[in-house]
Amino acid sequence: MKSYILDAARTPRGRGRRGSLVGVHPQELLATVLRALPSRAGFDAAAVDDVIVGAVAQVREQGANIARNAVLAAGWPDGVSAVSLNRFCGSGLQSVHFAASMVATGAQHLVVAGGVESMSTLGIGADGAGQDGGNTKLRERVFQVPQGISADLIATLEGITRDEVDAVALRSQQNAAVAQREGRGARSLVPVFDPVTGALRLDRDEHLRPETTAAALASLAPSFTALGATEAGPRGETFDQIAQAAYPEAGAIRHVHTAGNSSGIVDGAAAVALASEDFVRAHGLRPRGRIRAMATVGTEPLLMLTGPAPASQKALAMAGMTARDIDLWEINEAFAAVVLQTTRALKIDPERVNVNGGAIALGHPLGATGSMLLGTALDELERTNRSTALVTMCIGGGQGIATVIERV
16 A cells, blocks of 8 residues: 655754744644644644654653644644654654554554654753663663764765865755755745744744855864763773774774764754545545655664665665665765765765755754655655655664655
8 A cells, every 4th residue: 555645844944042943842843833734735633543753852841742742732633642752863754654654554544744853942962861871781782972973983984084074064055045045845834933922933944054165164173073082981991992993994083073064953843744545535635745665774883874875775675766766865964974975875976965955054953854854855856847755864873764755
């Protein structure tokens, strides 16, 4: 059976800590897109069998099953159930996978997937669990270094230079600026209004910096040099030394990632409506796309961020496709080296990758990004009259996730 994408909606990405969405409760961010989706996609909220939502920091404002509370905040019927999940940065895309699987089997017929993250409210590591939950016994077997160290380790092993990661960042900013100026992706965008006053809070992504230059990027100091020199191991080893011990071929870790070529901290939410073929026919709906294949993989947990390539290969094999068959790629720009490593491993034409910018320019609202990228890919397929797209993301702890979609 098939899983159809009826529509996708997202908030603008608000700059973290000092942006326009600071102070907006994450339940209200998610409720914004939930309220918009039924009328846009042509269904009654009462017909929704379940709502599945990704969020990484599931504490405080994002705790207490944020999915269910957002459904209530949106004013949807009490009978609509909801569940929250956490697959780290892949959470928003994993919610789509679960929803698509349910409607494809016929167990459910209309499921809304999505994600939310208010990083100005709850920053990275807000749950206090660290990379491994503080399990010292696990740490004896697998020592997981911070993601920034993993990104710099990948760059070192792959021979990726500072100039190359900065070039990815500059392209992301330039592409995002063109996309915003031309109104690309406007179909998925839902403005955010203040829940109390009703005043407009934000109607466009505000993290990008269109004035960015190569010289400005080159002037930024590496972000993870001091972290790499921090003692963390049981015998006083630093994070860099732990990485070097696991990968002696790397030699000295070259710290090339900066605030300018790593993903930005932002707030945002997104939702995607997925329906079965029977539901589409029974209600005379015109879906925008369908899910062709879905895959997840585990990867070595210290190197951690190399999952997009094998996850994409697995999804492509399930779809009976190759990388050359994909018209558009959305490779989450958690760090610039991740995009370069994935593009090289799969021999992808860079001109097909992140054509409207990525998380370096636009920001990465952890639990929401996967759902956002799916909508972005669908918008761009329609704008350019193309057929297929692949969305893929690296995930903390050593995982990858990939989704192949086809425009209907």
